[in-house]
Amino acid sequence: MSPAHATRRAHDAEDAFRVEPYSAKELRFHVAGAALNAAVVVASLAWVIATWERHAIAWWGVLLALLAGAFVADLVSGLLHWAFDTWFNENIPFVRRMVLQVREHHIYPQRIFDIHFTHDAGTLSWISLIFAAPVAAWTIFDADSALPVYAVLALGSFSPLLVFMLETHKCGHRSRNPLAVRLLQKSGVLLSPSHHMRHHCGNHDVNYCIVNGWADRTLGRLGLFRGLEWVVERTTGARPQRDDHEWLRRFGRQVHPRQAQPERARQLRQRGT
Numbered sequence: 001m002s003p004a005h006a007t008r009r010a011h012d013a014e015d016a017f018r019v020e021p022y023s024a025k026e027l028r029f030h031v032a033g034a035a036l037n038a039a040v041v042v043a044s045l046a047w048v049i050a051t052w053e054r055h056a057i058a059w060w061g062v063l064l065a066l067l068a069g070a071f072v073a074d075l076v077s078g079l080l081h082w083a084f085d086t087w088f089n090e091n092i093p094f095v096r097r098m099v100l101q102v103r104e105h106h107i108y109p110q111r112i113f114d115i116h117f118t119h120d121a122g123t124l125s126w127i128s129l130i131f132a133a134p135v136a137a138w139t140i141f142d143a144d145s146a147l148p149v150y151a152v153l154a155l156g157s158f159s160p161l162l163v164f165m166l167e168t169h170k171c172g173h174r175s176r177n178p179l180a181v182r183l184l185q186k187s188g189v190l191l192s193p194s195h196h197m198r199h200h201c202g203n204h205d206v207n208y209c210i211v212n213g214w215a216d217r218t219l220g221r222l223g224l225f226r227g228l229e230w231v232v233e234r235t236t237g238a239r240p241q242r243d244d245h246e247w248l249r250r251f252g253r254q255v256h257p258r259q260a261q262p263e264r265a266r267q268l269r270q271r272g273t
């Protein structure tokens with residue numbers, strides 16, 4: 001490759017993913033989402049503490065609710081990641097910035113460290129609020145029942161894990177993490193690098209979940225994502241991962257055709273990844 005050609009490709013790499021800086025209006029939107037979500041989750045947890053004796057909650061119920069919240073956070077992270085990898089493209093204005101970030105991440109994985117947590121947390125707080133608001137309303141309209149208490153406890157693990165899901169993803173990409181994070185990764189509480197690397201060394205169509213991978217190991221293995229793709233493809237005629245494959249080809253990266261997936265899965269199993 002000539003120096004001029006190499007320079008042109010380098011410029012293409014820089015420009016292709018460039019997005020406008022956040023406007024003041026977008027930043028206000030993020031701050032509002034973070035504040036609202038935090039207020040709803042904290043107020044709901046305060047209600048649980050204030051009414052604890054009235055509901056006589058069992059310790060195993062607390063544990064189960066927290067585990068359920070962590071599982072749902074992982075599942076939602078996987079569904080969001082899957083939707084961006086499989087169906088969205090950068091020509092849809094509302095999701096353009098996120099699409100470019102996930103395409104860039106597939107081509108240059110380490111560039112996620114240029115994205116600050118505060119920019120991720122605002123959007124994710126709004127998504128958390130979609131779940132938190134109905135749970136909070138449930139506590140108001142069904143205050144005597146124990147069921148909303150369990151839902152709030154689940155929210156107690158769900159909301160922070162969802163808001164921090166791109167941080168747990170970053171930990172899955174770091175070559176060095178603090179000892180506490182490494183222990184949590186080894187024990188399966190947080191996303192491990194080995195689990196997430198299967199997403200990157202393949203065709204970006206497995207291991208979508210980026211909180212802890214629990215939903216990949218259960219619903220993912222049972223065919224959740226392939227089943228959803230079948231439904232979307234049948235109903236809309238859209239082809240899965242079309243945009244992702246175009247970006248990979250544009251940057252000279254290898255694309256594994258979808259029909260070769262059983263063979264690809266066998267190769268990955270043999271390599272122990």
Ligand SMILES: [Zn+2]
Nearest residue numbers: 105169173196
């Ligand atoms: Zn990644």
Ligand SMILES: [Zn+2]
Nearest residue numbers: 081085199204
């Ligand atoms: Zn991906």
